[in-house]
Amino acid sequence: MTSEKDPPRISNSYKAFPRQKEFHESKAKYRLFGGAAGPGKTKALLWEAIGQANEVAGCDTLLLRRTYPELESSLLSYFRRDVPRSMYESYSESKHVVTWLNGSTTRFGYCRNENDVYQYQGAEFLFIGIDELTHFTQKQWQFLTSRNRCPAEVYSNGKNARLSRRRLEHFCRAILQHLRYWAPHGAPGRHSARSLVAAMDFH
Ligand SMILES: Nc1ncnc2c1ncn2[C@@H]1O[C@H](COP(=O)(O)OP(=O)(O)OP(=O)(O)O)[C@@H](O)[C@H]1O
Numbered sequence: 001m002t003s004e005k006d007p008p009r010i011s012n013s014y015k016a017f018p019r020q021k022e023f024h025e026s027k028a029k030y031r032l033f034g035g036a037a038g039p040g041k042t043k044a045l046l047w048e049a050i051g052q053a054n055e056v057a058g059c060d061t062l063l064l065r066r067t068y069p070e071l072e073s074s075l076l077s078y079f080r081r082d083v084p085r086s087m088y089e090s091y092s093e094s095k096h097v098v099t100w101l102n103g104s105t106t107r108f109g110y111c112r113n114e115n116d117v118y119q120y121q122g123a124e125f126l127f128i129g130i131d132e133l134t135h136f137t138q139k140q141w142q143f144l145t146s147r148n149r150c151p152a153e154v155y156s157n158g159k160n161a162r163l164s165r166r167r168l169e170h171f172c173r174a175i176l177q178h179l180r181y182w183a184p185h186g187a188p189g190r191h192s193a194r195s196l197v198a199a200m201d202f203h
């Protein structure tokens with residue numbers, strides 16, 4: 001039974017399609033969700049960030065698009081359209097940061113220039129969702145993976161760090177073999193026939 005004070009449940013606003021459900025339920029550290037015919041990649045990323053932020057109090061999550069106009073017309077407009085005001089404490093229009101009722105945050109950002117990712121230097125995110133990964137450069141991706149850390153864990157253990165690097169290298173080799181259209185030098189807007197969303201979690 002819910003009372004008037006209970007925050008609205010995610011399931012009241014979002015019912016995942018089967019492929020989205022598969023995406024949400026995956027336990028993989030790196031998850032890729034592809035498909036050109038609008039299978040709900042962007043929406044799934046948004047609700048994954050919302051779900052994780054609301055599950056773990058006091059953590060930060062990040063949702064990215066390559067450019068601001070793209071961010072505005074996708075993730076941000078879905079947030080404004082689909083997420084009830086009663087679900088969050090505040091939203092900063094200037095910083096594009098939502099603070100949820102449990103103190104966790106979701107930041108909407110963009111990295112138009114190669115070096116724009118360094119704005120996240122020193123930050124740690126429980127979850128990073130990259131919408132249209134193929135618009136990002138490999139260097140940006142690699143830097144962003146380093147920001148994907150669980151705030152509850154000390155991440156300085158050498159063994160873990162080596163393991164994580166090895167996994168990352170393996171992943172990058174695999175993805176580069178399969179995605180020849182990856183923009184090699186970071187030119188935004190280089191479009192591909194297929195699109196790809198990526199999500200990274202710390203487990
Ligand atoms: N689970 C859902 N329930 C209802 N509507 C949904 C759901 N998932 C997506 N949609 C709607 O379907 C449309 C397409 O979704 P979305 O933009 O997330 O797809 P996409 O895969 O990112 O598309 P594109 O390849 O164009 O970027 C949007 O209007 C979105 O609100």
Ligand SMILES: [Mg+2]
Nearest residue numbers: 041042043074
């Ligand atoms: Mg999309």
